Structure formats: C-alpha cells, structure tokens
Amino acid sequence: MIEARGLTRRYGNKVAVDDLSFSVRPGRVTGFLGPNGAGKSTTMRMILGLDRPTSGTVRVNGQAYHELDQPLRRIGALLDAKWVHPNRSARAHLRWLARTNRLPDRRVDEVLEAVGLAAVANRPAGGFSLGMSQRLGIATALLGDPEILMFDEPVNGLDPEGIRWIRGFMRDLAAQGRTVFVSSHLLSEMAQTAEDLVVIGRGKLISQCTTAEFIDNASESLVRVRTPQAEELRAALARADAEVRVEVETGALLVSGVTTQLVGEVAAAGGVVLHELAVERASLEQAFMRLTDDAVEYQTTALPAPELVTAGR
Numbered sequence: 001m002i003e004a005r006g007l008t009r010r011y012g013n014k015v016a017v018d019d020l021s022f023s024v025r026p027g028r029v030t031g032f033l034g035p036n037g038a039g040k041s042t043t044m045r046m047i048l049g050l051d052r053p054t055s056g057t058v059r060v061n062g063q064a065y066h067e068l069d070q071p072l073r074r075i076g077a078l079l080d081a082k083w084v085h086p087n088r089s090a091r092a093h094l095r096w097l098a099r100t101n102r103l104p105d106r107r108v109d110e111v112l113e114a115v116g117l118a119a120v121a122n123r124p125a126g127g128f129s130l131g132m133s134q135r136l137g138i139a140t141a142l143l144g145d146p147e148i149l150m151f152d153e154p155v156n157g158l159d160p161e162g163i164r165w166i167r168g169f170m171r172d173l174a175a176q177g178r179t180v181f182v183s184s185h186l187l188s189e190m191a192q193t194a195e196d197l198v199v200i201g202r203g204k205l206i207s208q209c210t211t212a213e214f215i216d217n218a219s220e221s222l223v224r225v226r227t228p229q230a231e232e233l234r235a236a237l238a239r240a241d242a243e244v245r246v247e248v249e250t251g252a253l254l255v256s257g258v259t260t261q262l263v264g265e266v267a268a269a270g271g272v273v274l275h276e277l278a279v280e281r282a283s284l285e286q287a288f289m290r291l292t293d294d295a296v297e298y299q300t301t302a303l304p305a306p307e308l309v310t311a312g313r
C-alpha cells in the first residue's frame with residue numbers, strides 16, 4: 001500500500017506536486033497517468049525518499065521510506081534504466097546491490113531468470129539494448145522480493161515485443177498480490193495495463209478511479225451527421241438543445257448530448273435529407289487531453305487543437 005496525503009513539492013516558485021492525496025492498493029496494477037511535466041517522477045522520487053516533500057506525507061505500508069527497515073525488501077523501483085555502470089555485467093551489478101543490502105546471492109540468479117536475462121548475465125550492461133536495460137532495471141527492483149513495485153514510464157522507447165512483455169510481467173506481479181504502481185503519459189498504454197488509475201495534471205489530482213470508470217467518464221459519444229442541408233439541420237438541432245460542431249476538414253456535423261435516434265427524428269421532422277448518421281466515440285487520447293488540457297504544461301502553439309466550430313445551443 002502506498003498512501004500520499006497532501007503531498008506537495010515546490011522548487012522555488014514552481015509547484016511540481018500540489019496537495020496530492022491518493023492510495024495505491026495491493027493486488028492490482030495502478031497507473032499513474034499525467035501529461036509531461038505533471039509531477040509523476042517527482043512524486044515517485046518522494047515515495048522513495050530521494051526528494052523531500054515541502055509539505056504533506058507519503059507512506060509505504062504505513063511508514064515513511066527512511067523509517068523502513070531494509071527498504072529494498074519493502075519497495076523496489078525502476079526510475080532510470082540506464083544508471084548501471086556500463087562496464088559492469090548484469091550479474092555483477094545485482095551481486096553488488098544484493099551484498100550491500102544484505103540480500104542472499106541466490107536472489108541474483110532468481111531475478112535474472114525471472115526477467116529473461118540469465119543468458120546474457122555476464123555481459124557488460126553498457127552494451128545492452130533499451131529493452132534489456134529495462135529488464136535489468138526490473139530485476140534490480142525485484143531483488144529484495146518486495147511487496148511494492150514502482151516503475152516510471154517503463155515502456156518508453158520499447159519495441160512492441162518489449163512492451164507486451166512488460167505489460168504481462170506487471171500484471172503477473174499484481175496477480176501475486178503485490179502493489180504495482182506504474183507511470184505513463186499515455187492513456188492508451190494505461191488502458192491496456194492498469195486496473196486502477198491515479199490521474200494528475202500540473203501536480204494536482206484530477207481523478208482516482210478504476211480505468212474503466214475513467215474511460216467511461218472521459219470518452220464523449222458524438223453523433224456524426226452528413227447532410228446537404230447542414231444549416232437547416234444545425235438550426236433544428238440547436239432548437240432541440242443539442243450542441244453542434246462542424247468538422248472543418250470534412251464538413252460533417254458532430255452533435256453531442258443526443259442519440260442517433262433523436263437526430264434522425266429531428267431531421268425527418270424538418271424534411272432534412274441525411275447522407276450519414278453514425279455514433280462516433282472520441283478517441284481515448286483526445287478525451288484524456290481534454291480532461292488534462294488546463295494541466296498540460298508545455299502546450300504547443302504551433303499546432304492548434306483540431307478546428308471545430310461551435311454553433312449555438
């Protein structure tokens with residue numbers, strides 16, 4: 001269990017993490033989701049005692065990190081896969097960590113086996129691909145056989161096979177009853193991995209819920225209509241209190257807050273010919289960006305949001 005209460009971290013005038021409270025439960029993969037710069041890495045560093053909160057607390061099984069006896073046995077983390085000394089072999093790296101943390105040598109071979117690195121264990125880690133480095137980072141996190149595991153953007157830059165392996169591995173760890181907390185800036189990635197979500201933007205909590213609930217709330221259903229009498233239909237729908245937008249690229253009308261049935265009936269009553277009438281679900285990533293829009297730190301000005309013209313209600 002990880003519990004943050006009023007967790008806040010300021011760097012000068014910048015509030016990187018802002019009064020964040022959330023809990024991460026055992027036996028599930030919990031995604032830590034937020035756009036770039038939202039404060040995910042800072043929060044994870046505070047959980048590990050690598051950064052100090054300006055105010056608030058974060059506890060690992062009821063204790064602050066520095067109070068933990070043998071912390072590697074309680075919580076294992078992958079924050080940066082490339083921190084291993086390049087001339088050191090995977091096995092030597094893990095042995096060194098095991099010995100300095102009073103962990104048995106046999107754990108080294110167990111974790112190398114678990115992440116599929118046994119065959120390359122004596123090769124210098126400097127020559128490892130990103131995927132292999134990630135596996136070594138995960139082996140390092142597993143060394144103390146901890147109940148809690150934390151991974152910062154573990155699939156960034158990996159090929160599809162590496163991504164598939166990491167997703168499956170995280171789910172297996174959760175199925176063993178462990179607490180698995182994993183960050184990402186992509187909702188689509190989290191949707192395939194995590195059962196629960198902690199969503200943040202600009203350091204603040206946006207939502208804590210199941211992934212299914214978040215997706216349901218986030219994705220807006222739209223009705224897409226194509227008609228040669230767009231103006232008449234727009235006016236009729238506005239009278240029916242629907243919100244109508246025109247998709248500039250294709251000229252189709254996107255109607256929110258209505259069913260296809262209602263649009264069909266309004267069109268029929270107004271004598272409007274329809275060429276297309278369909279339900280369109282906003283993509284998850286669009287929905288996520290809309291929810292966290294105010295919270296995106298580095299908004300691009302060169303590429304404006306998709307041009308949708310809103311007509312009166």
Ligand SMILES: Nc1ncnc2c1ncn2[C@@H]1O[C@H](COP(=O)(O)OP(=O)(O)OP(=O)(O)O)[C@@H](O)[C@H]1O
Nearest residue numbers: 011014016034035036037038039040041042043185
């Ligand atoms: N040591 C630091 N000094 C000053 N500002 C910092 C420091 N560490 C982080 N920040 C700022 O705090 C904010 C949150 O950063 P953080 O790296 O935690 O976000 P993130 O959600 O992990 O983003 P990303 O996905 O881009 O890594 C950013 O504005 C960042 O510039």
